[in-house]
Amino acid sequence: xxxxxxxxxxxxxxxxxxxxxxxxxxxxxxxxxxxxxxxxxxxxxxxxxxxxxxxxxxxxxxxxxxxxxxxxxxxxxxxxxxxxxxxxxxxxxxxxxxxxxxxxxxxxxxxxxxxxxxxxxxx
Amino acid sequence: xxxxxxxxxxxxxxxxxxxxxxxxxxxxxxxxxxxxxxxxxxxxxxxxxxxxxxxxxxxxxxxxxxxxxxxxxxxxxxxxxxxxxxxxxxxxxxxxxxxxxxxxxxxxxx
Numbered sequence: 360x361x362x363x364x365x366x367x368x369x370x371x372x373x374x375x376x377x378x379x380x381x382x383x384x385x386x387x388x389x390x391x392x393x394x395x396x397x398x399x400x401x402x403x404x405x406x407x408x409x410x411x412x413x414x415x416x417x418x419x420x421x422x423x424x425x426x427x428x429x430x431x432x433x434x435x436x437x438x439x440x441x442x443x444x445x446x447x448x449x450x451x452x453x454x455x456x457x458x459x460x461x462x463x464x465x466x467x468x469x470x471x472x473x474x475x476x477x478x479x480x481x482x
Numbered sequence: 483x484x485x486x487x488x489x490x491x492x493x494x495x496x497x498x499x500x501x502x503x504x505x506x507x508x509x510x511x512x513x514x515x516x517x518x519x520x521x522x523x524x525x526x527x528x529x530x531x532x533x534x535x536x537x538x539x540x541x542x543x544x545x546x547x548x549x550x551x552x553x554x555x556x557x558x559x560x561x562x563x564x565x566x567x568x569x570x571x572x573x574x575x576x577x578x579x580x581x582x583x584x585x586x587x588x589x590x591x592x
Contacts, residue, residue, distance in 0.1 A: 406581030472524040
């Protein structure tokens with residue numbers, strides 16, 4: 360069965376960086392992409408970007424350009440999301456989700472989700 | 483940027499039909515996906531490509547999309563359907579389409 364298992368909760372100070380992992384199992388990792396979605400406390404869902412596990416292509420939300428980097432390690436079927444220069448409004452639950460891709464572009468639907476990783480940014 | 487508008491809340495009695503709308507400029511030309519999120523849990527895909535249901539999602543869940551409104555319909559509503567529901571599309575107005583979520587609708591079962 361398809362599973363996405365994320366790393367544990369993090370507490371960071373403003374200005375620091377965080378790297379969240381998402382280990383996939385139960386499917387051919389390189390046949391799909393991973394989108395990252397975050398949810399601030401009591402708020403809605405916000406798409407952050409995607410990475411194709413096939414060729415490493417990425418597409419980031421404009422508001423996060425320059426602060427976010429998404430990578431994959433195909434040898435371990437793991438995706439990573441690093442967010443730098445953290446601010447208090449980056450406090451959120453971060454989700455990875457499997458995304459349907461074609462030709463290295465991922466514009467599908469999110470059919471499996473990780474359990475979420477709470478990132479708290481506080482001085 | 484593309485904006486999706488959902489009503490903040492919808493209330494329905496058990497056994498009745500709930501309709502949750504998602505408004506957007508010419509949304510009928512886009513593919514709409516719907517997610518259900520219960521408190522403290524990750525979202526779950528309930529409808530994709532406007533009206534397709536993933537395996538394991540009850541037939542009570544259906545979707546439609548036309549003009550400026552997409553609709554998620556839940557028939558014979560049960561207490562377990564109480565959750566937040568989000569619509570999602572890809573905004574292709576830039577070179578690289580960006581994911582867009584609606585603000586979410588809280589479904590309350592009376």
